[in-house]
Amino acid sequence: MSETASERALRLLDMVPFLNAHPGISIKELASAFKISTNQLIADLNLLFLCGLPGYTPLELIDLSFDDGYVVVKEPQNLADPRNLTDRELLYLLIGLSSLESELSGEKLEKVKELRAKLRISTKSSIPLGVVDASGSRSDLVTLLPVIRESLEKRKKIRIEYRSRSRDSITERELSPYRILEENGNFYLEAYSHDVNEFRTFNLQNVNRARILEEDCVEIDEVKAAKSEKVQFRLDSDSIFHLENSAKITKTGSAFEIDVFQREWIVRNVLRDGGAMTITAPVELRSDVRNLANSALENYQK
Numbered sequence: 391m392s393e394t395a396s397e398r399a400l401r402l403l404d405m406v407p408f409l410n411a412h413p414g415i416s417i418k419e420l421a422s423a424f425k426i427s428t429n430q431l432i433a434d435l436n437l438l439f440l441c442g443l444p445g446y447t448p449l450e451l452i453d454l455s456f457d458d459g460y461v462v463v464k465e466p467q468n469l470a471d472p473r474n475l476t477d478r479e480l481l482y483l484l485i486g487l488s489s490l491e492s493e494l495s496g497e498k499l500e501k502v503k504e505l506r507a508k509l510r511i512s513t514k515s516s517i518p519l520g521v522v523d524a525s526g527s528r529s530d531l532v533t534l535l536p537v538i539r540e541s542l543e544k545r546k547k548i549r550i551e552y553r554s555r556s557r558d559s560i561t562e563r564e565l566s567p568y569r570i571l572e573e574n575g576n577f578y579l580e581a582y583s584h585d586v587n588e589f590r591t592f593n594l595q596n597v598n599r600a601r602i603l604e605e606d607c608v609e610i611d612e613v614k615a616a617k618s619e620k621v622q623f624r625l626d627s628d629s630i631f632h633l634e635n636s637a638k639i640t641k642t643g644s645a646f647e648i649d650v651f652q653r654e655w656i657v658r659n660v661l662r663d664g665g666a667m668t669i670t671a672p673v674e675l676r677s678d679v680r681n682l683a684n685s686a687l688e689n690y691q692k
Contacts, residue, residue, distance in 0.1 A: 401424060401434065402434060404424075405434065406438070407466070408424075409454065409462070410463050413462050413463070414460050414462055415461055416460050416461075417460070435454065438452050439454070441467075451467075452465060452466060452467050475509075487506045487509075490502050534597060535577070535594075537601065537602060538567055538579060538594075540602060542567050542569070546602050546604070546605065546607060547564060547602075547605045548567060548600050548603060549562055549565070549600070550563050550565060550592070550599065550600045551597070553598065554596070560598070561585075563584075563592075564583070564585060564603070565579075565581035565583055566584065566607035566608045567579060567607065568580040568589070571637055576594075576595065576634065578591050578592065579594060582607075591638065593634070618650055619653075620650075621648055621650045621669060621671070621672070622645045622646065622647050623646055623667055623670055624667070626666040628666055629663055629666040630662065630663055631659050631666070632646075653678065657675065657682055658682075661683060
């Protein structure tokens with residue numbers, strides 16, 4: 391069966407980062423690693439000379455040498471890293487594999503679990519590790535999203551079991567769902583929480599389970615909007631908080647801003663970010679962060 395152009399292109403995309411990680415590999419070893427003949431490998435290497443970034447002068451093309459029988463990439467351009475899945479692609483794969491886990495048993499089940507584990511460690515993703523879990527210890531998106539969408543369609547309340555990071559507790563919440571949001575592979579539920587009589591946004595990663603109630607939802611015009619305050623802060627590029635809450639964060643000049651309903655929530659997130667996040671206003675929140683950090687430090691020094 392003849393090879394297609396797309397199959398060859400994918401092999402070339404994999405070959406550049408492989409060569410970058412194995413400088414000086416012999417042509418024979420490289421051909422064996424990619425399960426192709428040495429003639430095909432030479433043809434591939436000659437083709438790589440013509441690949442690169444727009445401009446396509448010698449400065450933008452991939453540069454490599456193999457005249458002495460050993461292959462070395464001198465300039466990989468932007469192909470130094472292996473191909474990777476997007477967050478959306480990874481999420482869909484994990485949901486599919488989780489669904490298979492619920493249907494399989496024995497050896498087949500173990501193979502699916504091994505594949506899911508390999509995906510976790512081989513991809514650079516912002517998707518939290520527990521977002522899809524078929525172990526039965528908590529609901530995953532496969533079972534959770536249909537329940538929430540059904541409650542939205544029927545306009546029925548739901549009751550959820552929610553793990554609160556700001557209070558380190560698990561509580562039950564009665565909600566009137568408003569809408570589902572997706573941001574960077576994470577799913578959020580905007581809903582009116584009847585326990586606090588305010589609107590809240592719930593990260594579905596923290597929802598253990600959900601069930602539909604018989605009562606009708608309250609509509610937006612029947613309740614008052616929750617009171618919030620603006621919090622301004624600075625962020626480093628590796629901030630976990632920015633990764634998880636980018637849909638709700640706005641840029642204001644050189645700083646960032648977010649609407650906060652619970653001060654305790656933002657204070658704990660600052661500490662969790664390990665220095666990657668700094669509150670600039672309001673000033674009293676800075677004191678709250680400092681006091682909680684000092685209290686934690688004192689507990690470890692006792």
